[in-house]
Amino acid sequence: MTQPLLDARALTKRYPVGGGKRGAMLHAVDAVDLTIAPGECVGLVGESGCGKSTLVRLLARLIDPTSGNIFLDGADTTAVSQARFVTMPDRARIQVVFQDPSESLNPSFRVFDSIADPLKRLLGVRDRDKLAAQVHRAAELVGLPRELIERYPHQLSGGQRARVGIARAIVVEPSLLILDEPTSALDVSVQAIILRLLADLQARLGMSYLFVSHDLNVVRLLCSRIVVMYLGRVVEVAPTEELFTAPRHPYTRALIASIPDPARRGEARPRLDGSPRSPIDPDPNTCRFYGRCPTGTDRCATAMPELLRFGEGHFAACHFA
Amino acid sequence: MSRAATLGRNIGHAFGENRLTLVAVAILLVLLVCAAFGTALAPYDPLMTDSTAKMSPPSGLHLFGTDALGRDILSRVVVAARLDLGMAISAVVLSFVLGLALGAVAGYFGGWADRIIGRLMDTIMAFPLFVLAMGIVAALGNSVLNIILATMIINLPFYCRFARGEVNVRREMGYVEAARMGGNRALPVLVNHIIPNILPAMMVQASLNMGWAILNAAGLSFIGLGVRPPTPEWGIMVSEGASFIISGEWWTFVFPGAALVLAVFCFNLLGDGLRDLLDPRRRV
Amino acid sequence: MTAQLTIEDFSLVFRTRHGTVRALEDVSLSVERGEIVGVVGESGSGKSVLAYAVMGLQDAAARVQGGRILFGGLDMLGAGEQALADVRGRELAMIFQSPRTALNPIRKVGAQIEDILREHANLPSRELRKHAIAALARVRIPDPERRYNAYPFELSGGMCQRVMIAMALACSPFLLIADEPTTGLDVTTQAVIMDLIRDMSRDQRMSTLLITHDLGLAGEYCDRIAVMHAGHMVEIAPVEELLSRPAHPYTRQLLAATPTPRSTVEGLVSIPGQLPDLRRDLPPCRFSARCERHVALCDEAPLPWTSLSATHLVRCRVPL
Numbered sequence: 001m002t003q004p005l006l007d008a009r010a011l012t013k014r015y016p017v018g019g020g021k022r023g024a025m026l027h028a029v030d031a032v033d034l035t036i037a038p039g040e041c042v043g044l045v046g047e048s049g050c051g052k053s054t055l056v057r058l059l060a061r062l063i064d065p066t067s068g069n070i071f072l073d074g075a076d077t078t079a080v081s082q083a084r085f086v087t088m089p090d091r092a093r094i095q096v097v098f099q100d101p102s103e104s105l106n107p108s109f110r111v112f113d114s115i116a117d118p119l120k121r122l123l124g125v126r127d128r129d130k131l132a133a134q135v136h137r138a139a140e141l142v143g144l145p146r147e148l149i150e151r152y153p154h155q156l157s158g159g160q161r162a163r164v165g166i167a168r169a170i171v172v173e174p175s176l177l178i179l180d181e182p183t184s185a186l187d188v189s190v191q192a193i194i195l196r197l198l199a200d201l202q203a204r205l206g207m208s209y210l211f212v213s214h215d216l217n218v219v220r221l222l223c224s225r226i227v228v229m230y231l232g233r234v235v236e237v238a239p240t241e242e243l244f245t246a247p248r249h250p251y252t253r254a255l256i257a258s259i260p261d262p263a264r265r266g267e268a269r270p271r272l273d274g275s276p277r278s279p280i281d282p283d284p285n286t287c288r289f290y291g292r293c294p295t296g297t298d299r300c301a302t303a304m305p306e307l308l309r310f311g312e313g314h315f316a317a318c319h320f321a
Numbered sequence: 322m323s324r325a326a327t328l329g330r331n332i333g334h335a336f337g338e339n340r341l342t343l344v345a346v347a348i349l350l351v352l353l354v355c356a357a358f359g360t361a362l363a364p365y366d367p368l369m370t371d372s373t374a375k376m377s378p379p380s381g382l383h384l385f386g387t388d389a390l391g392r393d394i395l396s397r398v399v400v401a402a403r404l405d406l407g408m409a410i411s412a413v414v415l416s417f418v419l420g421l422a423l424g425a426v427a428g429y430f431g432g433w434a435d436r437i438i439g440r441l442m443d444t445i446m447a448f449p450l451f452v453l454a455m456g457i458v459a460a461l462g463n464s465v466l467n468i469i470l471a472t473m474i475i476n477l478p479f480y481c482r483f484a485r486g487e488v489n490v491r492r493e494m495g496y497v498e499a500a501r502m503g504g505n506r507a508l509p510v511l512v513n514h515i516i517p518n519i520l521p522a523m524m525v526q527a528s529l530n531m532g533w534a535i536l537n538a539a540g541l542s543f544i545g546l547g548v549r550p551p552t553p554e555w556g557i558m559v560s561e562g563a564s565f566i567i568s569g570e571w572w573t574f575v576f577p578g579a580a581l582v583l584a585v586f587c588f589n590l591l592g593d594g595l596r597d598l599l600d601p602r603r604r605v
Numbered sequence: 606m607t608a609q610l611t612i613e614d615f616s617l618v619f620r621t622r623h624g625t626v627r628a629l630e631d632v633s634l635s636v637e638r639g640e641i642v643g644v645v646g647e648s649g650s651g652k653s654v655l656a657y658a659v660m661g662l663q664d665a666a667a668r669v670q671g672g673r674i675l676f677g678g679l680d681m682l683g684a685g686e687q688a689l690a691d692v693r694g695r696e697l698a699m700i701f702q703s704p705r706t707a708l709n710p711i712r713k714v715g716a717q718i719e720d721i722l723r724e725h726a727n728l729p730s731r732e733l734r735k736h737a738i739a740a741l742a743r744v745r746i747p748d749p750e751r752r753y754n755a756y757p758f759e760l761s762g763g764m765c766q767r768v769m770i771a772m773a774l775a776c777s778p779f780l781l782i783a784d785e786p787t788t789g790l791d792v793t794t795q796a797v798i799m800d801l802i803r804d805m806s807r808d809q810r811m812s813t814l815l816i817t818h819d820l821g822l823a824g825e826y827c828d829r830i831a832v833m834h835a836g837h838m839v840e841i842a843p844v845e846e847l848l849s850r851p852a853h854p855y856t857r858q859l860l861a862a863t864p865t866p867r868s869t870v871e872g873l874v875s876i877p878g879q880l881p882d883l884r885r886d887l888p889p890c891r892f893s894a895r896c897e898r899h900v901a902l903c904d905e906a907p908l909p910w911t912s913l914s915a916t917h918l919v920r921c922r923v924p925l
Contacts, residue, residue, distance in 0.1 A: 047791035047792075047793060047794075048762075048791055057498075060502060062498055062501060062502070083506070083507070086501060086504055086505070086506050087504070087506065091502075091504050092504070094502075095502055096498070096499070096502050098495035098498065098499060099495065100495055103494055103495040103496065104494075104495025104496050104498075104499050105495075105496055105499075106496040106499075106500070106514055106518065107496075107518060108517045108518050109496075109514075117500065117503050117505070117513075118502070118503030118504055121503050121504030121505055121509070122503060122504035157879065165499075168499065168503070169499075169502075172503075187647040187648055187818065188647065188818065188820070188859065188862045188863050189647060189858070189859065189862045189875055189876035190875070191862070191864075192861075192862040192864075192873040192874060192875040192876075193875035195864075195870055195873060196870060196871075196873060196875065199870045199871075214791065214792060215792070215864070216792070217821070217864040217865060217866060217868070218864050220866070221864055221868065221869065221870045221873070222870060244866070254793055255792065255793060257796070258792045258793045258795065258796035259792060259821075259866065260795075260796070260799075260819065260821040260822040260824070260825040260826075261821065261824075261825060261865070261866060262821060262824030262825050262844065262848050263865075263866075264825070265824070265825050265844075269796075271793075271796055271797050271800065272793040272796075272797070273745070273747075273797055274747065275761050275763075275764070
């Protein structure tokens with residue numbers, strides 16, 4: 001097997017909570033292993049509060065992990081703190097496209113400056129002509145008309161802002177692009193444009209994608225492999241088609257059954273009721289899904305299921321998978 | 322469109338929306354002209370006493386009348402503009418800059434920096450502010466510099482807390498995280514990406530605060546802690562005139578008082594106008 | 606069948622200082638007893654404006670330009686504020702997109718349900734608590750006695766939306782208007798909430814107007830779907846028919862742009878152009894500038910409704 005582009009091992013992030021309870025910890029991300037091969041597109045799904053956003057921020061080196069390592073082409077990026085990582089050459093290699101395009105653009109920066117800033121900072125491009133050439137090239141790649149480059153974000157439509165967000169991320173030619181719900185704030189017609197653009201960019205530039213979304217129908221369009229998270233842990237990893245046709249984890253099954261589908265109108269489908277367990281100091285020997293799981297037994301309350309292999313690239317963390 | 326033309330349109334837009342801003346700018350211009358050329362504009366020497374014209378009511382000769390020493394009140398009001406505005410503007414600029422810096426550090430880094438700066442501001446806020454200002458001037462001595470210092474210190478928490486709150490909400494916003502992804506360290510993130518976006522709101526606060534700073538500086542002089550007579554200063558003039566309220570020589574305190582009110586009014590209106598002008602969402 | 610709600614040629618504008626926004630023009634729709642009708646459109650289509658207009662809740666800048674809204678026998682546009690207030694909450698209920706902000710944060714959810722009951726249900730006060738708990742149980746909130754005493758912040762988004770539904774359904778309304786009821790909720794929670802709304806309509810013969818941007822969601826839960834574009838209603842049809850044989854070019858493109866379990870990224874169609882500016886002079890068909898089937902006839906006013914069948918109406922000169 002070739003060396004993965006990104007290899008996260010036992011990545012953990014805990015936050016102290018509350019003043020009263022001494023030492024109580026919120027387990028946002030708990031011992032997550034994740035690899036992304038060069039040119040691969042991996043999907044990450046899970047409900048709100050499952051730790052997707054924290055995982056994205058960890059992988060993007062916006063926050064430091066409590067423990068665990070992130071290797072980029074075999075080099076441990078977590079050897080330095082995120083504050084120092086900002087100035088390292090590897091900083092340019094992982095970029096993020098943020099969720100809300102209107103909030104992720106500096107309102108006082110023109111489009112040009114938004115795209116040029118990472119070029120200046122990360123690649124040290126100082127020459128004005130060279131800078132302009134690269135900004136224009138990135139804008140062209142994402143299909144942003146030239147006349148919009150001197151505008152402010154509030155003068156752009158949602159779809160145009162999304163393009164600027166993508167242009168800013170790819171202008172430094174990253175190896176891994178993390179897409180954090182890139183289309184959730186957009187209308188479907190614009191979403192279609194952006195999804196096609198992303199597919200096209202990946203084909204042309206050969207980047208790896210980590211595509212985070214709550215919409216499984218969107219994730220499956222672009223990704224070859226999908227990672228499902230539940231309450232800070234990875235519960236299932238599988239090739240996309242296999243995940244949809246033969247999900248192993250009961251949470252994945254419920255998730256897939258919940259996708260609205262006119263073709264399955266009126267069918268009784270498994271529903272996931274109730275609320276997740278508390279992420280604060282969870283019992284390390286209890287499955288995180290226990291209590292909400294339709295098949296939970298005593299064993300689930302006394303032993304945390306490990307992520308086990310169920311086929312080529314298919315892993316699930318359930319005693320009954 | 323060029324930047325200048327855009328700015329011109331924005332200014333035109335802001336005034337079109339709010340005629341009162343135009344009034345405020347007109348008053349400000351008058352005040353600034355007085356501050357710049359006061360001594361040249363004043364019909365009399367503001368310090369010159371005239372024993373033949375003590376307490377004369379407003380007339381063609383003395384438009385605002387004269388005070389107990391026969392000094393021309395119009396000249397004193399006009400000349401005082403420089404000192405009053407000067408003290409207030411310097412104090413506001415100083416507390417703006419220092420408050421912004423402290424607040425930005427507290428809001429962005431959090432942790433110890435936030436706790437220390439927060440406690441410091443709480444300590445200042447624990448005193449009745451005017452009493453604190455009196456204490457500072459009394460301890461350091463009656464001088465213009467110390468009035469500015471005192472006004473700066475009592476205003477500091479106001480700017481610091483405002484900046485802290487604004488920075489804090491922006492710290493986690495997409496564009497700030499994007500700036501960090503784009504290779505900006507903490508200082509460039511603050512200086513290039515966060516502070517320009519909170520400046521408009523801060524400017525509005527500063528303008529609204531300016532009126533208060535004028536009142537504060539004049540208030541210190543009013544109670545005798547601050548600029549000393551015979552220097553022309555609105556606070557002192559009101560204080561001197563106040564003793565004639567009962568005897569009915571109204572012009573001795575009404576005109577300097579009106580100057581104060583006008584200045585405060587002007588800056589408050591200006592604050593509202595600025596809010597419209599600087600809001601980036603309204604830029605065309 | 607009798608229509609619970611009839612909207613006829615309803616037009617509404619917003620007067621703003623940047624011009625008059627023609628937000629709704631000649632919108633017609635009816636909802637039968639027990640029927641779930643979806644109003645689907647992208648942002649700016651006017652679907653929420655329509656929902657609020659039916660409730661009689663209008664922005665101060667809104668001006669009704671014409672048409673009628675009949676709820677049962679009541680003319681909603683002509684009725685006085687008192688008559689509207691009597692109807693709202695009892696016979697006509699609405700749930701909103703963000704349940705957490707629609708609930709009063711400093712009152713217990715049980716007390717908030719009691720408020721509605723006290724206002725509209727004419728119950729003796731000692732019965733209120735029992736009925737409030739029953740209302741929570743009806744929306745399948747586990748442990749309703751305990752949740753009765755909960756504050757909104759103690760509940761998850763899904764639970765808050767259930768409380769909102771419990772409040773809306775407390776007086777067994779004839780019509781429920783659900784304005785993007787599951788936007789912002791997880792897909793698993795969305796399924797539970799939508800099942801609940803569907804079951805309530807079925808069991809109580811309650812009519813539902815579901816406002817959503819998600820054609821897939823509307824397709825699974827609605828009986829009929831009305832598609833809106835730029836303030837116009839462009840097509841109304843039973844679900845199966847609309848999804849399998851869309852007649853309006855916009856509906857077809859919207860369908861092709863919505864990812865389904867069977868779509869591919871190459872197959873996703875994007876709709877060219879943008880919504881027209883509703884402050885400008887608009888052509889009779891507001892989709893004409895984006896439409897590939899545009900012909901000269903399209904620019905002739907007025908734009909008629911074409912009946913493809915008794916239940917399938919489309920507002921297009923050259924339907925598919």
